[in-house]
Amino acid sequence: MAQMGFFIDVKKCIGCKTCTVACKDKNDLEVGRNFRRVYDFEEGTFPKPYTYHISIACNHCDEPGCVKGCPTMAMHKREEDGVVVVDESKCVGCRYCEWNCPYEGPQYDEAAGKMTKCDTCLDLREKGENPVCVDSCIMRAIEFGPIDELRAKYGNVNEIKGMPSASLTKPNIVIHY
Numbered sequence: 001m002a003q004m005g006f007f008i009d010v011k012k013c014i015g016c017k018t019c020t021v022a023c024k025d026k027n028d029l030e031v032g033r034n035f036r037r038v039y040d041f042e043e044g045t046f047p048k049p050y051t052y053h054i055s056i057a058c059n060h061c062d063e064p065g066c067v068k069g070c071p072t073m074a075m076h077k078r079e080e081d082g083v084v085v086v087d088e089s090k091c092v093g094c095r096y097c098e099w100n101c102p103y104e105g106p107q108y109d110e111a112a113g114k115m116t117k118c119d120t121c122l123d124l125r126e127k128g129e130n131p132v133c134v135d136s137c138i139m140r141a142i143e144f145g146p147i148d149e150l151r152a153k154y155g156n157v158n159e160i161k162g163m164p165s166a167s168l169t170k171p172n173i174v175i176h177y
């Protein structure tokens, strides 16, 4: 299967954070642990200030710093679709993956002492459904699919002002800005 990724339409996003909440609800995440987050930016000066928002989860990168940083190989990239997941039976809770990710993808579960993260809703995908963030977005600002198809449809922008350099981990994200 092809490498999978997300498309984020910054032009459509209104910053409502429904995607964050839907993801928290599905994954039963406590306050402070967010697999998907919405970052807000302010630009310009009076009389033409403007804001924009970008919804970011794990980007299932081609060169994932989290995987390189993991000493137990708990954090790994699936061969079948390039999705980066944690094997909790191998995770020792050292948080090295968190330090090596520029996107705050790994989210630590204090109670369990294990790392957790976006797995692209593998359980929903097995049933032929989308990740919950995609279908919850009231503005239809998020898509998920083979990254080659998303790039053919929307282009190759994978970083915008305010984001980490895409050269660090080669994220599988396409952004319309």
Ligand code: SF4
Binding pocket: 012, 013, 014, 015, 016, 017, 018, 019, 020, 038, 053, 055, 136, 137, 138, 139, 140, 141, 142
């Ligand atoms: S649900 Fe859609 S519009 Fe709302 S913050 Fe997330 S991406 Fe933006």
Ligand code: SF4
Binding pocket: 057, 058, 059, 060, 061, 063, 064, 065, 066, 067, 084, 100, 101, 102, 103, 104, 105, 106, 117, 169, 171
């Ligand atoms: S976004 Fe972070 S957690 Fe996700 S694959 Fe890339 S480096 Fe790893």
